[in-house]
Amino acid sequence: MELSQKELQRIKVIENAVEGRITVGKAAELLGLSERQVKRLKGRYSASCVDWVRHGNAGRKRKWALPPRVRRKIERLARTRYAGFNDTHLSEKLAELEGIVVSRETVRRVLRGARIASPQKRRAKKYRARRERRPRMGEMVLADASRHDWLEGRGPAMTLLGFQDDATGRVLAARFQLEYEDTWGYLRRLREMVERYGIPLSLYRDRHGTFQRNDEHWTVEEELAGRQTPTQLGRALEELGIRQIAALTPQAKGRIERVWRVFQDRLISELRLAKARQLEQANRVLEKFIEQYNRRFGKPPRETASDFRAVPKKLNLDRIVSLRYERTVINDHVVSLGARSIQLPALPGQRGYAGATVELSHQSNGELHVWLGDRDIYQMELPTEYAIGLAPRRPAARKRKQPRIYNYAGRPAVGVR
16 A cells, blocks of 8 residues: 555654654654654654554544445435435435435445436536625515426426525425416415415515516506506505515526525425325425425524514405406496406496496406405306406507508509508
């Protein structure tokens, strides 16, 4: 066995001490040892053999070394049942389900020694100044969605949509859905968060069309008001008093983007372990996973006070968190919703209200309510999916007519309109 540079240095220094070229104190200073230890090494010194410089445990098997049987089991589990788990996640699962308590570093050494690569791809680090967390829970909530092959081909593609608290990093509400990032999904998760925690002060989100209008069309009413009519979700956030902060880039909301990255690593492995194939199974795994994630990665806020506000009793959450459309009642007291005509009942005393403006509120539980001002005048059952795509279409911008070009004879030029 070849000697290390440290051992070669020790031989030279002890040789000089034995020959009297340096003192014991100087040798101890050069080697970073005590004088007592240097004297021991001088007593073991031999000019004809270098074995004296080696540590007494060199070549011996460590008592705490991982048994080969356990090492082989870890390698087998990493290739079969826990394929795709990262090193930290795998060490947690080995302790939780297999009764093998080993450190993350031990798992890393075993897997790299067996040529099992880590699923995490390391990227070159770039300098970015991370935004400081808000001090209180509820001061800012982050919203985002992630469309991904969460079931790895075992089932349909799904979208994970949810909210995260900025101060603690805890996931407040999240759910899988088959649809893409849409209004219904955000409204349902918004209500879940508000009922569980309260109303936050602000919402940090991207510029997706569910949150804001991205078209350039303005109606006359909007021009007079000086603002575009908000989206269904934007209107609900305004009525709840939640200030919206739009991120300019995906990196600006990197905190929740990192959450999805962790989910796309750990949650996918948990879904594979549970053999989930359907939406309901995936959501059951997700519910348990969020509890584990919040315990594992949640951080205490810098200030104990919470900025979540309780929902006032006078606030009609059913009406706010719904899809709402304005309609004008025609002479026979009928309003339309998509292709469906709805006959409205008479008001008390058989009073009519033709020509009045009413509001149709389609709630997430499938109920349709018709509001005349603050009065709920009619209710009926309506499938939830019926209202998808029923938002009033904005009229397309009228194309400008090109001026006709006439020839010298006063007739339109050929091929030119």
